[in-house]
Amino acid sequence: MSALDDTDRRLLRLLQEDAARPASEIGRELGLSQPAAWRRIRRLREIGALKGRRLDLDAAALGFGVTVFLGVKLARTGRANLEDFERAVSAIREVQTVEHVLGLYDYRLRVVARDLADFERVLRRRIMTLPGIGPVEANVLLSEERLPGPI
Template sequence: MIALDTTDRRILRLLAGDATLSASAIGRRLGLSQPAAWRRIRKLRDSGAIRGQRLDLDHEKLGFGVTVFLGVKLATKGRVSLDDFERAVTAIPEVQTVEHILGLYDYRLRVVARDIADFERVLRRRIMTLPGLGNVEANVLLSEERRPGPIG
């Protein structure tokens, strides 16, 4: 864990809201010089507190109107089964996230599709053929509200 001061937390909050902000823009908002803001951002990156920047796509505007979360329980467990499953599921473009979890299911998948018929095609032709697949439970996303997580 990295020790964060108030300024570091303020920088992280600004970047969580808009990862494209420049060091000079952050400096102006926080009353820092551009070099001071840049050094702090660099320190946060080097420490691993900032792992990268991501592009947040609006799947619905891109024609993917359905998001489904799948709870997946493997039929067989073991290192080979996990590796085979993970390798195969990450090759499916409609699968946006693969989370190895503890609980009722072994994995949670976020799957996007154009519509329910398209999701059924992805489910039948791609997901149901995955190695080691056991039980699958689907939950269709109705709405989503995103909030930045806590910072220190």
């Protein structure tokens, strides 16, 4: 990856705050012209420092009042088992993130549901029927303070 200078880092901080901010506004804040700001943004995409745009949705406001983190241990590990599990779990729309981790569990899942009864339905009918699934531990999210900051 190409080295990032101070202007690139400031640009990334501005985009983290608001990814939809126009290049002309970014340029003004950084002391660059709009084309120069746009070229930097394009270069950051090309080198992989920017991986797209995201929209943060408020799950609770959309009717998903429960978030549960699941620790999942596979009954059998191996490349084929991992790929089968990842493919199957990624198809469950309530599963928001799938993280392959090192430690007590093989995977960490973030699951949203309308309420605990809805979560139980998703767990029993969808998650516990996945290929290769072993022990599962659930942790219900009580509150979340997300402090996104520059890397």
